Amino acid sequence: MPIGVFDSGIGGLTVVKRLSSVLPRESIVYFGDTARVPYGSKSNATVIDYSIQNTNFLLKKNVKAIVVACNTASSIAIPELRKKFTVPVIGVILPGADMAYKETRNGRIGVIGTRATINNNAYSNAIKEIDNKIEIFEKACPLFVPIAEEGWTHHRATYEIAEEYLKELREKKIDTLVLGCTHYPLLADVIQEIIGKDVKLIDSGIATAEVVRNEINRIGLETNSAVPGNLDLYVSDIPTTFKQVAELFLGRTINEVVKVDIEELHKI
Amino acid sequence: MPIGVFDSGIGGLTVVKRLSSVLPRESIVYFGDTARVPYGSKSNATVIDYSIQNTNFLLKKNVKAIVVACNTASSIAIPELRKKFTVPVIGVILPGADMAYKETRNGRIGVIGTRATINNNAYSNAIKEIDNKIEIFEKACPLFVPIAEEGWTHHRATYEIAEEYLKELREKKIDTLVLGCTHYPLLADVIQEIIGKDVKLIDSGIATAEVVRNEINRIGLETNSAVPGNLDLYVSDIPTTFKQVAELFLGRTINEVVKVDIEELHKI
Numbered sequence: 433m434p435i436g437v438f439d440s441g442i443g444g445l446t447v448v449k450r451l452s453s454v455l456p457r458e459s460i461v462y463f464g465d466t467a468r469v470p471y472g473s474k475s476n477a478t479v480i481d482y483s484i485q486n487t488n489f490l491l492k493k494n495v496k497a498i499v500v501a502c503n504t505a506s507s508i509a510i511p512e513l514r515k516k517f518t519v520p521v522i523g524v525i526l527p528g529a530d531m532a533y534k535e536t537r538n539g540r541i542g543v544i545g546t547r548a549t550i551n552n553n554a555y556s557n558a559i560k561e562i563d564n565k566i567e568i569f570e571k572a573c574p575l576f577v578p579i580a581e582e583g584w585t586h587h588r589a590t591y592e593i594a595e596e597y598l599k600e601l602r603e604k605k606i607d608t609l610v611l612g613c614t615h616y617p618l619l620a621d622v623i624q625e626i627i628g629k630d631v632k633l634i635d636s637g638i639a640t641a642e643v644v645r646n647e648i649n650r651i652g653l654e655t656n657s658a659v660p661g662n663l664d665l666y667v668s669d670i671p672t673t674f675k676q677v678a679e680l681f682l683g684r685t686i687n688e689v690v691k692v693d694i695e696e697l698h699k700i
Numbered sequence: 701m702p703i704g705v706f707d708s709g710i711g712g713l714t715v716v717k718r719l720s721s722v723l724p725r726e727s728i729v730y731f732g733d734t735a736r737v738p739y740g741s742k743s744n745a746t747v748i749d750y751s752i753q754n755t756n757f758l759l760k761k762n763v764k765a766i767v768v769a770c771n772t773a774s775s776i777a778i779p780e781l782r783k784k785f786t787v788p789v790i791g792v793i794l795p796g797a798d799m800a801y802k803e804t805r806n807g808r809i810g811v812i813g814t815r816a817t818i819n820n821n822a823y824s825n826a827i828k829e830i831d832n833k834i835e836i837f838e839k840a841c842p843l844f845v846p847i848a849e850e851g852w853t854h855h856r857a858t859y860e861i862a863e864e865y866l867k868e869l870r871e872k873k874i875d876t877l878v879l880g881c882t883h884y885p886l887l888a889d890v891i892q893e894i895i896g897k898d899v900k901l902i903d904s905g906i907a908t909a910e911v912v913r914n915e916i917n918r919i920g921l922e923t924n925s926a927v928p929g930n931l932d933l934y935v936s937d938i939p940t941t942f943k944q945v946a947e948l949f950l951g952r953t954i955n956e957v958v959k960v961d962i963e964e965l966h967k968i
Binding site: 469473551575577589593 | 734735736737741742743746815816819842843845846847849850852855856857860861864937938939940941962963966
């Protein structure tokens with residue numbers, strides 16, 4: 433049985449990259465909702481609705497666990513998904529929050545993400561639940577997503593944008609910064625340079641992959657395959673630059689990608 | 701009877717601004733498909749499908765003409781809309797192409813837009829149909845949309861992005877540049893500075909408003925109201941920053957905006 437992963441688009445492929453590295457023999461079915469991306473600017477009701485549709489789609493592929501590889505959907509839809517489905521549902525928020533808490537020495541953590549993730553205080557609430565004495569400083573960075581998709585990982589414009597978004601956080605003396613959006617690991621070099629080299633960056637994908645491994649062991653559904661797992665890619669639309677951007681995010685070449693009719697998602 | 705205007709999101713409000721200025725007594729019903737924005741990265745089949753749904757929605761509001769205030773939808777869906785509906789359908793491509801042709805002196809025209817508009821050679825084909833000796837130089841500028849929505853109309857990052865996108869066009873000795881996306885008039889100052897002050901910028905919204913006036917006169921459906929027309933705003937989702945960005949694009953304050961259920965659009 434494969435692991436199911438969904439995201440609003442292609443950003444979740446950075447999480448798939450981490451999953452493949454931690455669990456190389458597990459097969460993965462990925463659904464990217466590219467016809468309805470971005471979720472970050474949509475209402476909570478819409479994000480929950482789409483997340484249920486995406487989960488239903490993956491369950492039809494017989495997956496043993498659902499990874500919500502999208503910070504927006506993780507922050508908004510997970511309680512509803514856990515209420516509605518019996519399969520384990522793992523988001524990227526709690527693993528990232530947990531790792532940030534373990535890393536900080538001075539108790540001052542920064543969080544960057546889409547407007548939806550930041551407005552929902554998703555990481556902030558998760559970290560406060562672990563230890564409410566931690567001080568958290570949040571900042572929405574909406575332009576990081578399109579600039580990562582443009583592949584401008586080290587462009588002068590990227591430095592200017594990062595400077596604008598991160599200058600407030602730099603003054604807060606944080607020692608840990610959560611990359612609260614699956615696109616942001618692509619911009620890690622620029623973010624590290626602007627925020628300062630002593631600040632530890634948290635890539636939620638790495639933390640999430642560890643949690644998925646533990647969860648699969650717990651339910652006793654590890655694969656017993658001896659060969660590398662497959663990656664099946666489904667998307668609700670195939671943008672013109674899909675292959676190029678997907679390979680940038682995944683860190684390797686891809687072969688086939690299957691388009692799912694959005695009308696079918698509504699009916700599942 | 702009002703004029704119906706649709707766009708993939710809020711960019712079309714720059715066209716509404718021009719329409720209100722040219723036809724101040726006409727009422728306008730605007731539908732922004734904010735739940736499914738952007739169209740620029742979607743396949744042709746999806747853009748046509750959504751455009752038909754949006755037109756059906758506006759026709760239920762008893763509109764006398766449809767303005768496709770979205771370059772992507774104008775470049776892809778208009779033939780299909782004209783085949784399917786009897787009401788006049790006016791896009792932004794032909795009026796913009798026509799105005800660019802009238803403005804150029806040296807026969808060298810630049811066109812900037814989303815990837816979909818540029819990949820479809822929409823303006824290029826439209827200008828070539830008027831005069832195939834015109835030389836046209838096109839460039840997709842995907843980051844201009846999110847940077848306009850962020851309101852960074854004069855930011856250093858905006859200059860860096862414009863420099864990256866426009867440096868090729870600057871070497872082509874164009875004397876006219878079509879702003880082939882409804883968001884771009886917001887960035888006109890930066891674009892003008894980077895491309896050079898002698899290059900004439902073409903705002904399709906202005907050209908489109910003139911064509912709409914002529915078309916309404918032709919079918920004899922000018923309003924006989926003596927007072928300013930209403931603007932009714934419908935969207936398929938209300939993003940957190942909607943009011944702020946919509947007012948930036950429209951150039952005035954807005955009151956009510958009504959959310960339309962996307963499921964209903966599928967059923968119309």
